[in-house]
Structures are given as structure tokens and as C-alpha cells.
Amino acid sequence: MHKYIHDLRVVNKKRINPDYYILELTYSDTLADMFPGQFVEIKVENAPNTFLRRPISIYDVDYDNNILKLLIQIVGEGTNILSYVEPYDYVNLVYPLGNSFSMPENNRILLVGGGCGMAPLLYTAHYFSDFGYTPSILIGAKNNLGIIEPEEFEKYGELHICTEDGSDGTEGYVTQHKLFESPELFDKVYVCGPEPMMKAVAKWTVKHNIHCEVSLENLMACGIGACLCCVQETVNGNLCVCTEGPVFNVKDLLW
């Protein structure tokens, strides 16, 4: 798959709440084909202490309007300074990067997203829906501020919500949700979120012999397999999350 370095124009910036914003970007030519689970490396200008690009999941792609959406959580100086871009500004991207989630074979699929890890799952649900699949989607966060655009997720599947404080959906961790009482409903589970959450879901899928893919977000520099900084230990040795991932079958991980 060809990778590009392009300046994309900001079409819209949606501030969701103090912690999250969505950038809608367009390109002067047709956007490249992107697959669910892939990511971009975005350059942050005018951030004195931010040296490297920031890897950000593809949140959604609207090919009809040639728009790429990124859901960004403010976690440090880079993502904070980036939140000040305005429509008509340009941001520089290296993209699309990484592998992608595998296609389902039927509707017996569950998408589980925790915190900002729900970002790649919107495009995944959208993509699967375009192929005629209707996934079950479970998104979880600490509180209702972390439940981003549930109406978007609802377009593509059957949405379930949970929050640790009960301020939206079911109270508790995602793995305490009633969906996890029915392993017989699922053939494939796709997960992205904090590592303890992914590990808990992975453990459940292994116990019930369900195919499970997780999307990892190791610290990385280049994003294109050159620096070898973002490696994950696997049954096949240390592999780059940026090129051999970010999506891994949990059976290949040494969890």
C-alpha cells in the first residue's frame, strides 16, 4: 500500500469537551484508500517541546465529501497545541499507516472500545456496515464525557455504552457488561483501548475460543518501520506496531 506525505486542509474542528476534539480534514486530490485500524502520523507545528509526529487513529472517512476525521484526546503539549488549528489551516500527515482489522465473515462480531480507543472502531463499524455487516458495539469510558458521538456509532451497529461512574449506560468496566455473559453470540471480537482493558477482553476471548484482534498504541517515532522503537513482543519476536500492527491477533501476543 502506498504511503503519502500530504498537507491536508482543516475543514472543521469540533470541540467535544475539554479532553477531546475532532479534526475534519480534506485533501486537494482524492483521499487515499484507508482501512479500519490504520492510523496517520500528524505533525504539530509551533510546539517547542514536541519533536516527533503524533500517531492518531483514523476515526472515520467520508469519501463522498473527501473528508478524513481524527478523534484526538488531549494528553500532552502536542495534542493540546494541535487543538488550536482552525478551518483553512493545513496540517501535515504521513498516511495511511499500519495494517488493519480483518473482515468479518458474519454478523457475529463485537467491537469493544475504551476511552480514546473507541476512535478506530467508528471507522471499523462504518467500513463493516458498508459491506453489509451489523456489528455489536460496546464503548466504555470513565464517565459520560468520554462517550464521544454515540449517534455516529449507532448508524453502523447495535450500540452499548458503559461508564465507570454510571453517568451513561451501564455502570462498570466494559468487561462487566452483560454482553460478556453471552460468548456464544460472537465469532470475532475487535478491541482498542487501555492495555488492562484489552488484556481482560483478550483473556475472555481466549477462554471462549473466540477470534480476537486488538489495536495497540505503543510509543513510536517514525510510523513506517524504520526506527524500530514501537516494538511489541510476539510469538514471532519483536515486531513493529507501526507496520506489523497496530492490529494483532491476541494469539500472537505474549500476554
Next chain:
Amino acid sequence: MVNLEIDFNGLILRNPVLTASGTFGYGEEFKDFVNLNALGGFIVKGTTLNPRQGNPYPRMAETPKGMLNAVGLQNKGIDEFCNSIYPRIKVYNKNIIVNVSGSNIDEYVECAARINELETIPAIELNISCPNVKQGGMAFGTSCPSAKQVVKEVRKVYKKHLMVKLSPNVTDIVAIAQAVEEEGADSVSLINTLLGMAIDINTQKPKLSTITGGLSGPAIKPVALRMVWQVSKAVKIPICGLGGIMNAGDAIEFMLAGASCVQIGTANFINPSVTTEIINGIYEYCSSKGISDINDIIGKI
């Protein structure tokens, strides 16, 4: 017209821009971003006799104007390089240089001897300066006797251009440069990364699994430039300068300080097309200054 061609002690470079080992993979990772054949050359990932898994994650920490890495020479070993990587990449550029490392002298020698057999590899860069391995690496490059010994033994088996990559983690880099020159090195490249560390104050733990790692990026450029200048005054063999070069202006600084060519390293991580921009920038600089031959600026300081 500006001449950018450099005769680097027998190695003919179409321009003075190469890439630094460990920052450019095997070249192919960058083929969507760079016309690889337009580079002066590129130096592939540090290669050792046996495959290495490198150090545990985390191996990287971002720092002001730079980054620390502790990759630890993860590579697939010389067999895999010779049998599958080399045949795949050899068409990309006539100056593909292999960075060679080892835990002991025998490993360096055997690895160099294997690469000597590869027809289209015109040079090796002997890495006696990797700070991220427990044995070998920088240990060889931080004392004159050990640097001399490894270069002497490799020189016996390696018949093509032998570049030696020097460590800045020494009291007197000039003495090391002179020592490797005496043993028959054809050129030196400097500098490798500076040993550094970073701590996460929330977890109160080091940010790298190995505690210390190698610092690269613009943060180290003034140190690198100073060392290139000092070495250039003391050795006759040419110098390949590197350390924090982000743009054409930085590259020109290194050449004015005495480097005959440069390597672009960490900048590739931020802008994968940067090498092309630097080559064009050097050309434009020369044009605007009325310089007809890039060789005229080497070592002007």
C-alpha cells in the same frame, strides 16, 4: 550548473547526502517518499553476525529537540541480509553501505568478510559506537587500543571502503579518529548518539527499559559540529558528518566544518522526504552563492 558530486576517498557520491544507519531501515521503507537512487547513498540498519531481538520496550523517549533510543541493534543477522534483503534492495542505489556491529572482534570480522563478498555493496560503516548494547558496540570505540584492534582485524578481511563510525562519548574524539586512521580506515563518520537518560516523574521510573540510551536530533548538533571540525583538523581521511541535521543549512554547516558528506538520521522520522529536500536545498544554496562546486565549501572553517 552546480557540481554536487563528491569523491569520498574513492567512493563516488552523486551528492553529499546519505542517510544514517538505524533511521532509514533498508531504504525500501522510504521508497514511497524518496527517489532512493537520487541520494548520495544510504546506510542500512546495523547488522550483526547473528539475529538480534534488541532491547525490551520502551526503547524511545522524546526529549527537547531530540529523542533517546535504546533499540539495541535489533536486526535479522548477516545471513538474512545477504540471502534475502540484499538481493531485494541492491537496485535502489549504487552506494548502499552496510553498518556492521558485533559483540566481539571475531563477529565484526566475520560479518565484514561476508559483506566483502557482496558485489554491489561498495563500503561498510564499522559501528564501534553503539551505546545500547551490553557487549561490544561503544566499548570498542571509547579507547584507542580497542578501536585500533577492531579496525586492524576488519581491515585484513575487508577490501573495499571502510568507514568507521565514532562515538562522541569520549574525552578526546580526535585521538580515536587518528587511531583508526592509522589502522587503515578509509573514512570516519561522526557522531553516533550521545549517551543520555530521561525519567518519568509520575511513575518515578526511567523512560527507557535500559535506563540509558542514545540521544539524537537537533539537540546534539552543536556538539557534533564541533567534533567534526576538531577531527577534520587532525586527520587526512575524509569525514562523513552527522548529528541532528534537519535541513540543507545544517548540512552545509557540517561541510563548512570539514565534512565531505553528511548523513541524515532522526530527521527522516519526522519528514520521510527530508533527504530530497536537503539535496535540493544544497543545490539552491550553491546556486545563490555562485558556488559551482560543492567541494569548494568543504572545511572552509
